Amino acid sequence: MFYSPATIRIGINPIGWSNDAMPELGGDTPLETCLSEAAQVGYSGIEMGGKFPREAETLSQVLEGHGLQLISGWYSGNLVARSADEEWRLAGPHLQLLASQGCKVLVYAETWNESFMEICRPMSTRPLIDDTGMQAYAARLTEFADRCLAEYGIRLGIHHHIGTIIESGDDIDRLMALAGPSVGLLLDTGHCLSGGIDPIEVLRRHGARVCHVHCKDVRAPELEKARVKDLGFMEAVLEGLYTVPGDGCIDYPTLLSGLKALGYQGWLVVEAEQDPEVANPLQYARMGYDYLERTARTAGYAITR
Structure with missing residues (x-):
C-alpha cells in the first residue's frame, strides 16, 4: 500500500529585511536583496511587502526570476x-493581484483605530x-469573505494582531463563534502569546478554521518587559520581542504535530519583525527555515515547493 505523507510549504515574509510599518527599519534595503537571500536559504514562497511591484506581469517576472511564489499579502481592513x-470595492485591486499569482489566502487584518501603528x-x-x-462586525466580515x-x-x-479588536483569546473565540465558515483563522504564533494565549490552545479551540500560519517566536524576558512597561507594539519590536522560530519560548514541536494531526497542508510563513541592524536578515532567515524544516519533518510532514 502506497503511503503519501502530508506536505507543507515553508515561506517567509519580507519584514525581516524591511518593515513597512516603520520604514526606517531596512528602508534602504533593495527588494532584490530580500528576494535573492530568501531564495538562497531555500524558501519556496514569500508574502508581499511594500517594495513589491503591484502590476501582475511585472510581479510574476520578478518572483519567477528568483524561483519564488507569492504566498499572500497583507490587507488593512476596516469593516468596523x-x-x-x-x-x-477598496480591496478589489489587491484581490485581483493575489489571484493573478495563484494565491489562495488573503491576510486580512482589522485596522480600525489601529493602535499598533x-x-x-x-x-x-x-x-x-x-x-x-462584534456581531455586526462578524456579519460584515462573513459577507466580504463569502465574496x-x-x-x-x-x-x-483573519489576522489576530496586537493593537486591534482581535487580539486576545477571548476576541478570537467571539469572532470564530459569530463569523461564517468562509472566515478562516490566520494563526500567528507570536501574536497569540503576546495577546495572552498559547498558540497551541488556539489551535485546540479553532484548528478547523486555521487556513494560514505565521511563525514568529517570542523572547520571554522581552515579553515580560513589554507587559510591565506597557510598551507600544513597535517599541516592543525594537526591544527585541520577536524572533524567528526556534529562537524563543514557543513550543513549535507540539504546534506542528497539532497542525499535522488536523491535516493542515498550507504554508508555514516565517514572519518575525526585528531591527535588521541588530538581527541580520539572512542569518535569521536561515535560522528560521532550518528550524521549521527540521521540526516539520519530525512532526511527519514532507517539505514541498
Whole structure:
C-alpha cells in the first residue's frame, strides 16, 4: 500500500529585511536583496511587502526570476466602519493581484483605530468593541469573505494582531463563534502569546478554521518587559520581542504535530519583525527555515515547493 505523507510549504515574509510599518527599519534595503537571500536559504514562497511591484506581469517576472511564489499579502481592513460593499470595492485591486499569482489566502487584518501603528501608544490602550459591535462586525466580515471565496477562490484569514479588536483569546473565540465558515483563522504564533494565549490552545479551540500560519517566536524576558512597561507594539519590536522560530519560548514541536494531526497542508510563513541592524536578515532567515524544516519533518510532514 502506497503511503503519501502530508506536505507543507515553508515561506517567509519580507519584514525581516524591511518593515513597512516603520520604514526606517531596512528602508534602504533593495527588494532584490530580500528576494535573492530568501531564495538562497531555500524558501519556496514569500508574502508581499511594500517594495513589491503591484502590476501582475511585472510581479510574476520578478518572483519567477528568483524561483519564488507569492504566498499572500497583507490587507488593512476596516469593516468596523465600512460596509462589506465598500470594503469589496477598496480591496478589489489587491484581490485581483493575489489571484493573478495563484494565491489562495488573503491576510486580512482589522485596522480600525489601529493602535499598533503608533510607536509609543501603550498596548493596553488598544481599541475594543462590545458584543453588539462584534456581531455586526462578524456579519460584515462573513459577507466580504463569502465574496472573496466565490469570486476569486481566496479564503480570508483573519489576522489576530496586537493593537486591534482581535487580539486576545477571548476576541478570537467571539469572532470564530459569530463569523461564517468562509472566515478562516490566520494563526500567528507570536501574536497569540503576546495577546495572552498559547498558540497551541488556539489551535485546540479553532484548528478547523486555521487556513494560514505565521511563525514568529517570542523572547520571554522581552515579553515580560513589554507587559510591565506597557510598551507600544513597535517599541516592543525594537526591544527585541520577536524572533524567528526556534529562537524563543514557543513550543513549535507540539504546534506542528497539532497542525499535522488536523491535516493542515498550507504554508508555514516565517514572519518575525526585528531591527535588521541588530538581527541580520539572512542569518535569521536561515535560522528560521532550518528550524521549521527540521521540526516539520519530525512532526511527519514532507517539505514541498
